[in-house]
Amino acid sequence: MFFVDTLEFEGLGNRSYLAGGPRAAVAVDPPRDIDQVIAAAAKRGVRIAYVAETHVHNDYITGGPELARVTGASYLVPAAAHVSFARTLVADGDTVTVDEGLVLRALATPGHTPHHTSYVLEEDGRGAAAFTGGSLLIGTVGRPDLVEPRLTEELARAQHASAHRLADELDDEVPVLPTHGFGSFCSSSQAEGDATTIGRERTANDALTRDVDTFVAEMLAGLDDVPAYYAHMGPANAAGPAPVDLTPAGRADAGEIAARLAAGEWVVDLRSRTAFAEGHVAGSFNFEGDGKLATYLAWLIPWGKPVTLLADTPERIADAQRELARVGIDRPAAAATGDPAAWIREGERLASFPRARFADLAEVRGRGEEVVVLDVRRDSERAAGHVEGAVHVPVHELYGRLDEVPSGTVWVHCAGGMRAAIAASLLDAAGRAVVAVDDGFDAAREAGLTVTRP
Numbered sequence: 001m002f003f004v005d006t007l008e009f010e011g012l013g014n015r016s017y018l019a020g021g022p023r024a025a026v027a028v029d030p031p032r033d034i035d036q037v038i039a040a041a042a043k044r045g046v047r048i049a050y051v052a053e054t055h056v057h058n059d060y061i062t063g064g065p066e067l068a069r070v071t072g073a074s075y076l077v078p079a080a081a082h083v084s085f086a087r088t089l090v091a092d093g094d095t096v097t098v099d100e101g102l103v104l105r106a107l108a109t110p111g112h113t114p115h116h117t118s119y120v121l122e123e124d125g126r127g128a129a130a131f132t133g134g135s136l137l138i139g140t141v142g143r144p145d146l147v148e149p150r151l152t153e154e155l156a157r158a159q160h161a162s163a164h165r166l167a168d169e170l171d172d173e174v175p176v177l178p179t180h181g182f183g184s185f186c187s188s189s190q191a192e193g194d195a196t197t198i199g200r201e202r203t204a205n206d207a208l209t210r211d212v213d214t215f216v217a218e219m220l221a222g223l224d225d226v227p228a229y230y231a232h233m234g235p236a237n238a239a240g241p242a243p244v245d246l247t248p249a250g251r252a253d254a255g256e257i258a259a260r261l262a263a264g265e266w267v268v269d270l271r272s273r274t275a276f277a278e279g280h281v282a283g284s285f286n287f288e289g290d291g292k293l294a295t296y297l298a299w300l301i302p303w304g305k306p307v308t309l310l311a312d313t314p315e316r317i318a319d320a321q322r323e324l325a326r327v328g329i330d331r332p333a334a335a336a337t338g339d340p341a342a343w344i345r346e347g348e349r350l351a352s353f354p355r356a357r358f359a360d361l362a363e364v365r366g367r368g369e370e371v372v373v374l375d376v377r378r379d380s381e382r383a384a385g386h387v388e389g390a391v392h393v394p395v396h397e398l399y400g401r402l403d404e405v406p407s408g409t410v411w412v413h414c415a416g417g418m419r420a421a422i423a424a425s426l427l428d429a430a431g432r433a434v435v436a437v438d439d440g441f442d443a444a445r446e447a448g449l450t451v452t453r454p
Contacts, residue, residue: 002102002123004177005040007031011294011323012060013183017131018044019121021099026050027067028119028131029179032244032326034063034070041071050096050104052076054133054179055116056083058146058230059186060326061241076106080115085240090117109135109166111159112142112186114151118166120174127174130198136163137181139192141207145223146186146230156216159188163207172199183292185227188219224380225396229298229327236328244325248318252308252334254345257281260308265333266301270311270320271340273421277436279350281310281343286425289316291418298327299396300422306333313337353428357439361387361411362447374405374412376423377441381415388450395419402430413437413444 004019009031017028018040025046030037041048048071053064055078065085068075076096079089092108101124109118112134121129134142141163144155166176176198181191192204202208206215252260261267261283269276270289280286287297289311301307307324309332311317317335324332336343340350364371375386376395386392393401395414410427414420417438424436445451 002099002121002128003044004121004129004175005044006177007036007040008182009060009326010183011292012326013181013185013187013295014060014179015177015182016179017177018048019098019129019131020044020046020049021102023047024049024099026052026098026104026119027073028052029054029057029133030063030067032061032063032066032241033246033322034067034244037063037067038071047071048073049098050074050076052090052104052119052131053078053081054118054131054135055113056081056234056237058234059180059184059227060233061328062237063241063244065240066243078106078115078117081113081238083238083240092117107166107169109133109162111135111144111155111162113147114155114158116142116162120170127170129175129177130166130170131177131179132166133179134186135159135178136166136176136201136205136207137178137187137191138176138194138196139201139204140181140187140189141205141219142180142186143188143223144219146226146234153216153220156219157212159219160207160212160215163201163205167198167202167208170198172197172202174198176201185224185230185295189222222380225378225394227295227299228396229303232303232328245331246318246322246325247331248314249309249321249332249335252336254343256334257308257310257336257343258345260306260333265306265308267308267310268297269425270309270316273417273436273438274355275312276421276425277353277355279340279352280425281340282348282351283429284310284425285429286421288418288421289320293320294323294327294329296395296419296422297324298329300399301329308332308334308336310336310340310343351428353424353434353436355436355438356411357447358413358437358444358449359447361437362449364411365449370408372406372408372410374410374423376412376414376419383454385451385453387413387444388452395423398423398426402426405432409433409435411435411437413439413441415441
């Protein structure tokens with residue numbers, strides 16, 4: 001009998017896997033913080049014999065080289081991947097024996113990257129699970145535009161062919177176990193559901209139900225923005241990432257926090273958007289620890305800028321440090337926990353701003369008050385409808401476009417509240433009067449606001 005354990009990383013929308021038999025296992029697309037994989041293997045009582053990479057990742061730092069070094073495992077990397085570290089080259093059709101009766105077979109599935117490789121776990125000669133990385137996802141496929149713009153259409157066509165190859169070679173009951181597609185921006189569209197099989201994908205996946213020209217045209221038309229930090233992930237992974245450092249950051253007092261802000265560094269408050277709005281260090285930014293911290297902080301921060309973390313508990317700091325390390329933001333410059341009143345110097349006051357609902361915005365507009373409505377959703381979201389008269393600056397562009405926001409009190413909204421809170425903190429730090437709309441966008445029309453399409 002074989003097992004497959006799933007390691008979920010909700011902040012990045014990714015999964016890694018540990019699969020094997022009673023004595024040995026393979027780790028597929030491991031995270032940078034490899035202790036979780038090692039713990040999963042220890043719980044199973046198995047040796048990690050192989051570490052398998054489906055591709056050179058563009059959205060997170062891999063722990064593959066370090067996991068292989070620590071465990072003595074063979075490190076399987078697609079032969080066509082251009083990397084600068086020792087590994088075992090894997091080509092289409094290559095196999096390794098993971099445990100008795102368990103074989104891992106490499107299946108070339110280019111599309112997400114030119115060298116992308118899926119791995120089929122076979123038990124006694126029959127496909128038992130397909131680790132599809134960024135190829136076949138749940139109801140969609142990995143995006144083809146992260147490597148080189150001139151290759152995008154070619155890779156999109158390759159995605160279609162790779163999906164068909166997987167469907168042609170595997171039985172309906174074989175589980176499809178992708179790395180991306182659970183909120184990751186590596187997915188070409190929003191994945192649907194939590195689990196799937198080859199059989200389900202045959203009937204539900206556009207790559208398997210549409211002809212190649214239609215599929216390619218629709219996918220390319222629907223591609224969303226690419227997080228800015230992706231530009232740093234591929235090169236870091238190709239060079240061979242350094243081992244993760246999760247030792248605690250030094251404690252910052254009020255004086256050091258003020259000094260770091262004065263130096264132009266980022267001070268990030270991980271508390272809830274409600275707590276932040278009620279009282280925070282002036283000049284600090286709010287990225288909720290429970291939100292998509294790594295994705296949005298890494299997307300917005302100037303790359304390499306030192307970051308100081310503030311939170312209510314040391315555990316929240318540790319969780320954030322781990323998550324940020326996965327995208328190459330190593331060790332905070334400093335950290336502080338506890339009561340926000342201790343984060344400011346004597347004589348200073350905490351800053352604050354109001355929160356509201358769309359109904360409040362409708363009431364203010366109904367009184368004829370002049371306010372700026374700022375929509376910080378992505379272009380694809382705005383295309384489905386926006387509040388009439390709203391200014392549009394996606395949150396990931398706002399830090400560099402603050403001067404484009406018209407004067408006046410800014411009522412900022414997104415689709416649910418998290419990104420609006422980030423945006424509100426950026427505006428507040430810049431000295432703008434701001435109201436954070438903490439509400440679902442569907443409530444805008446219900447409140448009587450006019451929602452139009454571009």
